[in-house]
Amino acid sequence: ALIIAGSLVLGSGIAAAEGSLPMPGSAGGTDVPPSYLTDDAGRSLILRGFNTASSAKSAPDGMPKFTEADLEREHADMGTNFVRFLISWRSVEPEPGQYDQEYLDRVEDRVSWYADRGYKVMLDMHQDVYSGAITPEGNSGNGAGNIGNGAPAWATYMDGLPISPQNRWELYYIQPGVMRAFDNFWNTTGQHPELVEHYANAWQAVAERFAGNDTVVAYDLMNEPWGGSLQGPAFEGGPLAALYQRTTNAIREVDQDSWVCVAPQAVGVNQGVPSGLTKINDPRAGEQRIAYCPHLYPLPLDLGDGYSGLSRTLTDATIDTWRDSVEHIAGNVLGGAPIILGEFGLDTTLPGAGDYIDRVYTTARELGAGVSYWSSDPGPWGPYLPDGTQTILVDTLNKPYPRAVAGIPTEWSSTVDRLQLTFAPDPAVTAPTEIYLPESGFPGGVDVAGADIVNWDPQSRLLTVETADDTGPVTVTVTPAA
Ligand SMILES: CN(C)c1ccc(C(=O)NC[C@H]2N[C@H](CO)[C@@H](O)[C@@H]2O)cc1
Numbered sequence: 001a002l003i004i005a006g007s008l009v010l011g012s013g014i015a016a017a018e019g020s021l022p023m024p025g026s027a028g029g030t031d032v033p034p035s036y037l038t039d040d041a042g043r044s045l046i047l048r049g050f051n052t053a054s055s056a057k058s059a060p061d062g063m064p065k066f067t068e069a070d071l072e073r074e075h076a077d078m079g080t081n082f083v084r085f086l087i088s089w090r091s092v093e094p095e096p097g098q099y100d101q102e103y104l105d106r107v108e109d110r111v112s113w114y115a116d117r118g119y120k121v122m123l124d125m126h127q128d129v130y131s132g133a134i135t136p137e138g139n140s141g142n143g144a145g146n147i148g149n150g151a152p153a154w155a156t157y158m159d160g161l162p163i164s165p166q167n168r169w170e171l172y173y174i175q176p177g178v179m180r181a182f183d184n185f186w187n188t189t190g191q192h193p194e195l196v197e198h199y200a201n202a203w204q205a206v207a208e209r210f211a212g213n214d215t216v217v218a219y220d221l222m223n224e225p226w227g228g229s230l231q232g233p234a235f236e237g238g239p240l241a242a243l244y245q246r247t248t249n250a251i252r253e254v255d256q257d258s259w260v261c262v263a264p265q266a267v268g269v270n271q272g273v274p275s276g277l278t279k280i281n282d283p284r285a286g287e288q289r290i291a292y293c294p295h296l297y298p299l300p301l302d303l304g305d306g307y308s309g310l311s312r313t314l315t316d317a318t319i320d321t322w323r324d325s326v327e328h329i330a331g332n333v334l335g336g337a338p339i340i341l342g343e344f345g346l347d348t349t350l351p352g353a354g355d356y357i358d359r360v361y362t363t364a365r366e367l368g369a370g371v372s373y374w375s376s377d378p379g380p381w382g383p384y385l386p387d388g389t390q391t392i393l394v395d396t397l398n399k400p401y402p403r404a405v406a407g408i409p410t411e412w413s414s415t416v417d418r419l420q421l422t423f424a425p426d427p428a429v430t431a432p433t434e435i436y437l438p439e440s441g442f443p444g445g446v447d448v449a450g451a452d453i454v455n456w457d458p459q460s461r462l463l464t465v466e467t468a469d470d471t472g473p474v475t476v477t478v479t480p481a482a
Helices: 002-018 054-058 068-078 101-115 169-174 176-185 194-210 233-252 309-333 353-367 392-397
Strands: 048-052 082-087 120-125 216-220 259-262 290-292 370-373 401-405 407-415 418-425 433-436 446-449 452-457 462-466 474-480
Touching: 054 082, 068 101, 068 392, 082 101, 082 370, 101 120, 101 194, 120 194, 169 176, 176 194, 194 216, 194 233, 233 259, 290 309, 309 353, 353 370, 353 392, 353 407, 401 407, 401 418, 418 433, 446 452, 446 462
Parallel strands: 048 082, 048 370, 082 120, 120 216, 216 259, 259 290
Antiparallel strands: 401 433, 407 418, 418 474, 433 462, 446 474, 452 462
16 A cells, blocks of 8 residues: 555656646547457457466466366356466576476466357466565465566576565565566666566467467466556656567567557556556557556555445546546557456455446446456455355356447447447458347347347357348347247
């Protein structure tokens, strides 16, 4: 909280200095309409799923404690179609220039679980506090760790600076040894220009494996970047943007089609401070495939208050300023990039938790954004407790949504037993529009107005519809059969 509050002050100061952003609470951060990732049939994808999973951070084999049966349960209970799957630099490149193909085999096995159920996967090169190698007790092997995680031990240069035990994991970020590890990674010290090169080449090795895999649609280049001694636009528009550009170029040497997702710095921006991220150019032929993947963690909720009273008021204000910044970066800076809310979440036992989750999904729907909730790990934040008991998250998330749209969605909304979608059909897209309908709202047949039913499968809960493609925007309304 101290750090975040500090960076909020820092961030706010920077934002004021920058002066190029819309005033908080304005009509929105851009006039650029939402855009979408698309599938191979050209359908606009509306992605709903989880981060899977935090347990991978400390696993020696780099894999989450998440079985195919866990995925089957998630799919049956909530109809998700997306996952932000955590991978790690330490696992990809355990030694300099040596890429672990057996680790990538394990990742590919998990990807096939998702493929078999019609999911799309975004691979997240995850880090928190740089590496598990920052503390001897935290290092369960080459940077696997329960305090830090991400970078391999060989890329962790603390130059002998101290790291003392902290009662909150976030406070390790400002420990001298950790600050130096980040300053060496970003080469702010001028001592290690090779590390960002290794990072880009590690991503190239991952992209080389998944380039032809239609299930993997995006690469999230770095989780919650931290600039060490560099903060705000000096970091985001400096070494962070440079790393993103270098990594995008390296990926495009082997993979022309996956989206490259870039995230702002976490501190401040997660809490609504405007980001100073600058343009990343996609060298691919044709449309740019850069996406924007911010996270949302309003400070009042981080402090353990519920979504009620003053905390709710302050959280709503945070969401408004966060949304303006997201629209500005995705629309104006990145040139109309699709948005994926890479992380948001809270302790679902807090007062008003269900209302907060609904508010965030409404904001995501209005932004045309995908969502990966943090996280699928067992516990009060997730959908299931360790004993398998469902939290409120399952029913809160288990709502109708359009998964793949044969055109450009302009708006949609749903309740448990009704969905309405307006979109501009794309004549070039011959695949039908696909909609998920939960059994709770649709126990029997379905009625569709505004489109023709192609198929309704009560087992998979998927409805597909088609419309005449020579018309203007169409509105499809789905209700339970009378
Ligand atoms: C001081 N710094 C740099 C900092 C502090 C706090 C977070 C954070 O809470 N992040 C929110 C969630 N995201 C991670 C996984 O990406 C989770 O462990 C956090 O709960 C990030 C950075």
